[in-house]
Amino acid sequence: MMQELLLQNLPALLLAVPMLGAFVTPLIGRASGGARNLWAVAVMLATLAVAVLLTAQVLSSGTVVYTFGAAAPDLTVPADSGGIPIRIIFAVDAMGAFMALAASLVGLGVMLYSLASATRSTGQNGYYALLLLLVVGILGMVCTGDMFNFFVFLEINSLAGAALVASRVDKGVAVEAGLKYAVLSTLGGLLVLFAIALLYGQYGALNIAVIASRMLFTPLDQIALVMLLVALAMKAGAVPMHFWTPDAYSMAPSSITALLVVASQASLYGVFRVVFTLYGLTLDYATIGWIIIILGVLSMFVGVTMAIPQKDVKRLMAYHAVSQTGYMLLGVGVGLAVLGNQQLLDTYGVIAMEGGIFHIINHAMYKGLLFLTAGAIFYRTGTRNLNQLGGLGHSMKWTMVFFIIGALAIAGIPPFNGFASKLMIYESVFLFNPLLAIIAMVVSILTLASFVKVFHSIFMGPRLPEYADVREVPAPMIIGMALLSLLVILFGVFPQEVVDLLITPAAGALIDQGGYIASVLGGA
Amino acid sequence: MLDAYTLQTGTGFWDPVVWIVVFLVAFLIALAIWLLGEKEYPRDTQAVKPFLSGNVEPEKADVHMRAGNLYWGFTEAMKGYYSRLVPLHTGVLNDYVLWFLGVMALVFVIVGVAA
Amino acid sequence: MFFNLPFIVAALLVILGITTMLIKRNLIKMIMGLALVEAGVNLLLVSIGYRAGGIAPIFTSAPDGVMVMPTVQAMTLTNIVIGIATTALLLSFVMVIYRMYGTANAEKVRKLRG
Known part of the structure; x- marks a missing residue:
């Protein structure tokens, strides 16, 4: 019973565990630093465990769809909504699960490393909380099936990242790097939201699968595509929009830089998701x-x-x-x-x-x-x-x-x-x-x-x-x-093992736009 | 037997296990040659010191090659490229925003023309 | 004509904000430009949600008529909250920079370059 409940709610747990962990961390930190470190590592381990279970589920039984607030996780389209999934839906396909697994693996390495590397700095409560929030942002971006939700996690990612970059003031230089990172990611995030508004205005939906199934590639869609593409490519650090990358990566604490790399790759995932799943062959x-x-x-x-x-x-x-x-x-x-x-x-x-x-x-x-x-x-x-x-x-x-x-x-x-x-x-x-x-x-x-x-x-x-x-x-x-x-x-x-296990399904999931839509809208 | 570990790249393949075996064999051969060498030699005489045409050996710290001197020739040869590229990284936030929006405008034009 | 007015204003606000970010060298003013972009996006969102003659989706003693789908309003509220957090974070960064560098001019805040 307990086990079944757990397995049914994996996509929600993937975010709930680190998010709860992040907000509880400062509370525990007030009592004892050692307990807080132990807690943070335990939370990260639990997140990795959930990511592994989720990946196994996705690889064995296809895309996992999770509808928040519905009677059952797979009731994506409410009976009286006229065919539009109103609720926020997570759609974790092989690509998303792959990214989640990569992010939580690096997250665990970073967390263990932080136990020693962060000991000399002040403000460790905030450090661990923000680190876990950064993980939440990354995991949310790669799991969500909803455009607005994607934007929200993008902002969590940017804010937690910028705060961590600036966390060691370092005579103001780290803050300079944090400011540059934050200004550019906020502007990029707002343009992403602008594009989402354009898509919503036309198709009356925020769900990626619904928009994809109705995509007409009108001039407004092209504007939205360029905004999403360029803003997310900037967040991923593509030349010639890479100027923030060396600043932020060099001034952040090293453990954070390792995770910022993954945060950038979550944006890269966003680029791929937009061009392959959202637009697909229409573009x-x-x-x-x-x-x-x-x-x-x-x-x-x-x-x-x-x-x-x-x-x-x-x-x-x-x-x-x-x-x-x-x-x-x-x-x-x-x-x-x-x-x-x-x-x-x-x-x-x-x-x-x-x-x-x-x-x-x-x-x-x-x-x-x-x-x-x-x-x-x-x-x-x-x-x-x-x-x-x-x-x-x-x-x-x-x-x-x-x-x-x-x-x-x-x-x-x-x-x-x-x-x-x-x-x-x-x-x-x-x-x-x-x-x-x-x-x-x-x-x-x-x-x-x-x-x-x-x-x-x-x-x-x-x-x-x-x-x-x-x-x-x-x-x-x-x-x-x-x-x-x-x-x-x-x-x-053992590259072929990894390719067979994780990479081929992920690439297949990106190409198979119809499969993604069908898994959310139920074969429509 | 090793097929499972061979990476198929569509047109080619790559087998890390065989590569490692070959590497190990080569290492063992090298080790064997090294072991054939002279083991007994006087260790605290002039024989172990570097011979610098009779000059005195400088302090260890003085002979360490610092990073700034490495690839001097490369950057010097590519001067025309670097003298244009490096100043672009101005560090001014307005320029960062301008590059971002400029690329966006350019992609707008490309996508608009193609459509 | 009037139906399109909010969209035009939203686009103008975004363009004004972006222009501010490009031509103003003061970091505080750049953040003000960013806030303008955000206001423009919010206005766009709200205008998309407008339905002529629609009523608010509150079921208690609701009058007859078509109810408005409140998705974009919820999005706008979320974005306002995110915007407050971002602006506060950015302004506190500028505060620290001003204290450490003695300037908030973007052309002088460039210890990281090359």
Whole structure:
């Protein structure tokens, strides 16, 4: 009975658990810091458990639909509403479940790492509460089936993220980064809402499935599409709208940066959801596909070239995050560009999309890991300036090993996970347009070059006198990094397992617009 | 047997397990060659010191190559590119907003023309 | 003609707000521009929900007539609340920046660049 109730309400629990956890955290924190940390980790573990259960449910029995406030979760359309689902509906398909799983995995790693890394700063009650709220925002964005609900979670995501970026004032510089992030995401959020209003004005509905089933692609729909596409691409950090990314990523506490990467990818998910599910075949897929591809190529190239001359290790990694986002845009953009042509889609379109989606989870793992290692170095040395660092390989051996794993993964060196997804992207994109695949490979080489520089200047060289008393970081930070490294290696050694289990259903769910609509509206 | 672990990429495939086995074999061969080397040599004589044409060896901290000196040649060769790209990242919030809205306007035009 | 007036005003408000964000260098004024955009979006939402001759969806002793679907009104309220939270957060950021940098000019608040 209890178990059945639990299994029926998984989509609601996925949000309710971290949200309740977030608001209770400061209360427990007033009593005892240790109890609060324990509570936060327990909440994150519970969230991960719910995400795993939900993913298993989605993979075994198809899209899970959850109607809030209805007598039963699957009563999406009330009998007297004239065919419009009035209530807020969560529709978790394989893509959403995949994102939720990735977000809660990184969330757990970040939470464990925070146990040690946050101990020296004040305001930890707010820190843990906002961290959990950021997780709520991400999970809500990827689970919801309702446009307005999507906007609300986008705002939760932005606000919690901006507050966390600014949380270590750092002589005002972190606040500057937080302000830039918050202003841009708020403006983007308002334009998303503007687009939602345009859609509501035409179709009288907010549910994604309903709008998708009625989509006519009028001029107003085109305006709404551009607003949604560009605003969400900006939130995902696509060049040339990436300027906030290095600012925010470099000034946030490292643990938060790892989660901000996932927050950006939730916006990327928003882009994919809008173009594939909301508009689908009605839109001019070749044009939109090429726009996404060009954004992706620009992101890859500008991101990596801007990273090479950077002096601040986290700013450098932030530019790499921009660059890696380009791969995802490229892969999925190629899939979109051939969406209407079933033959090309079968030949390389689906593989390109799978590569792009696989890269999302891989990137979340290795980039999260890299930011955590950067945080570990900052934790012990107090500087992020590459010109001042050196010789830490003598004293921080574990951090060095994790850094090597992350750096090789991001550069696409076998047998780590970055190679698997990049290989899928290279081979499929080469069939689409060889030039794009060549650019992607050159960017990978530059990425490796840039990380060789970081590795050399942080870990190599003789032990420097100013870091003579530097020791390895505390155990919780190592455990957090080890968790992510383990996933990086596992995903790299058994890529086909992951692709079969998670990625192929996710790509299939994005392409299958009719299936999404049918699962919400009941085969209508 | 290894088929389950082989990544199918549509036109090609990639087998990490075989790769790791090959890597391990290569490592073992390298290790074997290394073990064949001379083990007994005098450790606290001039033999272990770097030979710098008879010059005195500088302090360790002085020979460490700092990050700012790496890839100097790369950035110098790409100067024309970097001197245009880096100043675009002005750090002024108004410019950030302008880029965002400018891209949006551009995409409006592209989608409008295509439709 | 008059039916379209709210939409025109909403679009004007959004454009005014965006222009403010682009040409004003003072961070506080940029946030005021952001608030204008938000007001424009709210006005658009409310105008979409307007139905000529409709009555409020309150069932207790309701007069005869067509009831208005209150979705957009609920959305507007939500957005107002979100807007308050955002504006408060942004203004407090500017406060800290002014205290630390001694200026709220966007051209001088640029320690992060390149």
